[in-house]
Amino acid sequence: MMIGAVQLGLLAACVVLFVPMGMAGWHLSRNKMLFFSCALFITLAVGVHLMPYFPSIPSFLSPSDVIPPPATIYSDACVSFLHSVVYRECSDSIDEDSHESGCKSWDWIRSDQVKECEFQKLKNSDASDLLNGSWVVVAGDSQARLIVVSLLELVMGSEYIDSIRGDLFKRHSDYSVIVNKIGMKLDFVWAPYVGNLTKFVSSLKQNNFPDVLVMGAALWDMLHVNNATEYRNSLRVLRNNLLPFLPVSSNSDGGNGGGGVSEFKSARSLHLFWIGMPTLITSMLNTAEKREKMSEAMCSFYDDELYRSKLLRQSGGPLLKLDIRLLSDLCGPHCTADGMHYNAAVYDAAVHIILNALLIESNQKPH
Ligand SMILES: *[C@@H]1O[C@H](CO)[C@@H](O)[C@H](O)[C@H]1NC(C)=O
Ligand SMILES: *[C@@H]1O[C@H](CO)[C@@H](O)[C@H](O)[C@H]1NC(C)=O
Ligand SMILES: *[C@@H]1O[C@H](CO)[C@@H](O)[C@H](O)[C@H]1NC(C)=O
Numbered sequence: 001m002m003i004g005a006v007q008l009g010l011l012a013a014c015v016v017l018f019v020p021m022g023m024a025g026w027h028l029s030r031n032k033m034l035f036f037s038c039a040l041f042i043t044l045a046v047g048v049h050l051m052p053y054f055p056s057i058p059s060f061l062s063p064s065d066v067i068p069p070p071a072t073i074y075s076d077a078c079v080s081f082l083h084s085v086v087y088r089e090c091s092d093s094i095d096e097d098s099h100e101s102g103c104k105s106w107d108w109i110r111s112d113q114v115k116e117c118e119f120q121k122l123k124n125s126d127a128s129d130l131l132n133g134s135w136v137v138v139a140g141d142s143q144a145r146l147i148v149v150s151l152l153e154l155v156m157g158s159e160y161i162d163s164i165r166g167d168l169f170k171r172h173s174d175y176s177v178i179v180n181k182i183g184m185k186l187d188f189v190w191a192p193y194v195g196n197l198t199k200f201v202s203s204l205k206q207n208n209f210p211d212v213l214v215m216g217a218a219l220w221d222m223l224h225v226n227n228a229t230e231y232r233n234s235l236r237v238l239r240n241n242l243l244p245f246l247p248v249s250s251n252s253d254g255g256n257g258g259g260g261v262s263e264f265k266s267a268r269s270l271h272l273f274w275i276g277m278p279t280l281i282t283s284m285l286n287t288a289e290k291r292e293k294m295s296e297a298m299c300s301f302y303d304d305e306l307y308r309s310k311l312l313r314q315s316g317g318p319l320l321k322l323d324i325r326l327l328s329d330l331c332g333p334h335c336t337a338d339g340m341h342y343n344a345a346v347y348d349a350a351v352h353i354i355l356n357a358l359l360i361e362s363n364q365k366p367h
Contacts, residue, residue: 078117078360082353083323084109087331087345104331104345119356127154128182130355134211139189139200141217142341143275143324148175148188150347151354155179192220194234201241209245209270214322214354216275218302219294219340226293228301235309239317245270246318271361273354274312274319277302278346279329284339299325320357322350 090103108119122130138148145168153161156179161168168175168188175188187210191197194217204210221231247270280299285291303325311317327349328335328342335343 077113078119079320079357081108081114081117082119082356083326084111084114085327085330085349087335104335104343106331106345106349119352120359121352122154122355124154124157127355128184130358131155131184131212132182133184135185135187136212137187137189137200137210137214139187139191139197139213139215140275141190141192141219143219143278143347144191144214144216145169145188146341146344146347147214147275147322147350148186150344150351152177152186153344154348154351155182155184191215191217193217194221194231194238198234198238198241201238201245204245206245212271212273212354212358214273214275215319216277216322216324218277218306222294222298222302223290226298228298228305231302232305232309235306235311239309239311242272242311242318270318271358272319273357274306274321275350276306276321276324276326278324278336278340278342281333281336281339284333284336286338290340322353324350 085106086109087104087106090105107121108114108117120126136151138144138151148168149161152164164175164177172190172192174190176186178185189196189200191200197215197217200215218231221234225231277299280294280296282291282295285294306312307315309315309317312319312321314321324346327346331342331346333339335346
C-alpha cells in the first residue's frame with residue numbers, strides 16, 4: 001500500500017509537470033496552462049489521499065501487489081494437495097485388537113498431480129534430519145496432544161511413547177522433552193482456549209521463537225463458551241499477538257486490513273500451523289451437554305469464524321491449516337470411539353502433512 005502510494009505520487013508529479021507542458025505545445029496561454037496545472041494537481045492530490053479508502057484500486061495499480069499473484073505467494077500448488085489422502089484398512093487386521101480399534105493406514109492418493117509433488121512418508125531418519133536442532137512447539141487441546149504423540153512416535157519409536165504415555169497424558173498439563181539424539185526440543189503446551197494460546201505466544205521473545213509452531217483450540221470454547229463471535233474475537237487477539245513476530249508486519253490493524261495477503265508474504269520463513277477441529281460425530285459424543293452444544297451447525301459457525309479471523313493462510317494470514325476435519329471425515333466413524341478423538345492414522349497423516357510442508361517451504365526437494 002505504501003509503495004503504491006509513493007509510485008502513484010511520482011506518477012502524479014509527472015502528469016502535473018508534463019501534461020501542461022504538452023498543452024503549452026498546443027498554444028495555450030500561460031494563464032490557462034497554470035490553471036490546468038493547478039486543477040490537475042488538486043485532482044490528483046485528492047485522488048491519492050482518497051485512494052487508501054478504496055482497497056480495490058491499489059490492487060490494480062500497485063506493481064508490488066501485481067507481480068506475485070496472491071494465490072501463488074505461498075505455494076507451490078503442492079501445498080494445496082497435501083491433504084489429498086486416502087485411508088485403508090490395515091493389512092494385518094486379522095489381528096483382533098487392531099480390528100476392534102478400526103486400524104487404518106493412510107497414504108496420499110495417486111493422482112498425477114499429487115504424484116508430481118513427490119510427497120513422502122518420512123522415515124524416522126528423514127524426520128530426524130529435518131528436525132535436527134530445532135525447537136518444536138505444539139500447543140492446544142487433546143487434538144494437539146495426539147499430534148505430539150504421532151510426532152514423537154515417528155521420531156523416537158513406539159516403545160518410547162509407551163514409556164512416557166503416563167506423563168504426556170497427565171490431565172491438563174504441559175510436557176517437554178529434549179530428544180538428545182537429534183537435539184530437538186519438543187514442547188507440548190496445554191492450551192485448551194485461544195486465550196491460552198495468546199498467552200503463550202505473547203510470552204515468546206523476538207529472538208527466541210519456535211522453529212515450528214503448531215497450535216489450535218476450539219472444542220473447549222465450543223463446549224464452555226459456545227459463542228462463535230467471541231471465538232473469532234479471541235482469534236483476532238491471537239493474530240495481533242503473532243504480528244510482531246512476522247517478518248512483514250507493518251501497517252496491520254488486524255481488522256479490516258485489505259492487504260492481508262501481501263502482508264504475510266514472508267510468513268513462510270516461520271513455520272506456523274493451525275490444528276483444525278476434527279469432524280464431530282454428534283451421536284457418539286459422550287455427554288448430553290456435548291451432544292447439544294457441539295452440533296454440526298455450531299462446528300460450521302466456528303469454522304467460518306476461524307476463516308474470518310484471517311489467521312489462516314487461506315484467508316491471508318500466517319498459519320497453514322491442518323484440516324483435521326477433512327482428515328478425520330475421510331477416515332470415517334470407524335476411526336473414533338467418542339466422536340471426537342480419532343485413530344492414530346489421522347494424526348499421523350497430519351504430522352506428515354506438517355513435515356512435507358516444511359520440506360516444500362525449505363525447498364528441500366524439487367517440485
Ligand atoms: C544433527 O546435526 C548435527 C550438526 O548440525 C550433526 O552433527 C548430527 O549428526 C545430526 N544428527 C542427526 C541425527 O542427523
Ligand atoms: C486457559 O484459559 C482459561 C480461560 O481464560 C483459564 O481459566 C485457564 O486457567 C487457562 N489455562 C492455562 C493452562 O493457562
Ligand atoms: C455472543 O457474543 C457476542 C459478543 O460478546 C454477544 O454480543 C452475543 O450476544 C453473544 N451471543 C449469544 C448467543 O450469547
